[in-house]
Amino acid sequence: EAQVTQNPRYLITVTGKKLTVTCSQNMNHEYMSWYRQDPGLGLRQIYYSMNVEVTDKGDVPEGYKVSRKEKRNFPLILESPSPNQTSLYFCASSFSLAEDNEQFFGPGTRLTVL
Amino acid sequence: QKEVEQDPGPLSVPEGAIVSLNCTYSNSAFQYFMWYRQYSRKGPELLMYTYSSGNKEDGRFTAQVDKSSKYISLFIRDSQPSDSATYLCAMSPYNQGGKLIFGQGTELSVKP
Numbered sequence: 001e002a003q004v005t006q007n008p009r010y011l012i013t014v015t016g017k018k019l020t021v022t023c024s025q026n027m028n029h030e031y032m033s034w035y036r037q038d039p040g041l042g043l044r045q046i047y048y049s050m051n052v053e054v055t056d057k058g059d060v061p062e063g064y065k066v067s068r069k070e071k072r073n074f075p076l077i078l079e080s081p082s083p084n085q086t087s088l089y090f091c092a093s094s095f096s097l098a099e100d101n102e103q104f105f106g107p108g109t110r111l112t113v114l
Numbered sequence: 115q116k117e118v119e120q121d122p123g124p125l126s127v128p129e130g131a132i133v134s135l136n137c138t139y140s141n142s143a144f145q146y147f148m149w150y151r152q153y154s155r156k157g158p159e160l161l162m163y164t165y166s167s168g169n170k171e172d173g174r175f176t177a178q179v180d181k182s183s184k185y186i187s188l189f190i191r192d193s194q195p196s197d198s199a200t201y202l203c204a205m206s207p208y209n210q211g212g213k214l215i216f217g218q219g220t221e222l223s224v225k226p
Contacts, residue, residue: 031212040218042218059213105159
């Protein structure tokens with residue numbers, strides 16, 4: 001089944017404890033992206049990657065890191081999480097950014113930082 | 115001021131009604147316009163994708179882009195209870211491939 005998977009789905013952690021949220025897609029997609037979703041603010045892009053070893057900042061990259069060493073994986077790293085990073089996180093992928101090229105979203109990771 | 119503005123609603127309509135959802139934007143570099151639908155506790159899914167100005171129709175859904183007014187719309191005809199979801203507009207500039215800006219999302223409820 002073609003899909004984007006994220007792990008963990010739910011995470012409660014404490015301020016300053018490094019964490020990684022994994023994202024993996026099995027569709028051989030070139031483009032991958034991370035978003036956070038907050039009430040009243042909608043979806044905001046954190047980082048995106050056009051291909052292996054090619055990443056760029058979205059709208060809200062501060063406090064996050066990403067890497068794209070393999071085509072299928074795009075982990076999101078929080079080196080020192082803070083309470084304002086409590087949010088719902090989505091990973092997404094698509095084959096390209098051409099017209100009608102659907103971006104597939106993962107199921108989301110709900111993160112709480114105490 | 116946000117680059118993309120969308121009325122969060124909630125919007126409640128009776129089954130069979132025509133629904134109009136809208137977004138305005140300020141960045142004239144936006145060339146790609148999308149509408150996503152998000153059901154509760156799920157990730158968004160792409161509904162419509164339009165490049166530059168014009169209309170696009172897909173079944174009961176019609177997307178319109180008016181670049182001169184910096185205004186995009188999604189129309190849903192003969193709305194169904196299964197259309198109840200949050201609808202998000204999204205846009206991308208032509209010179210920053212990969213960058214996507216979303217609106218806040220409009221929560222729609224279609225009552226039987």
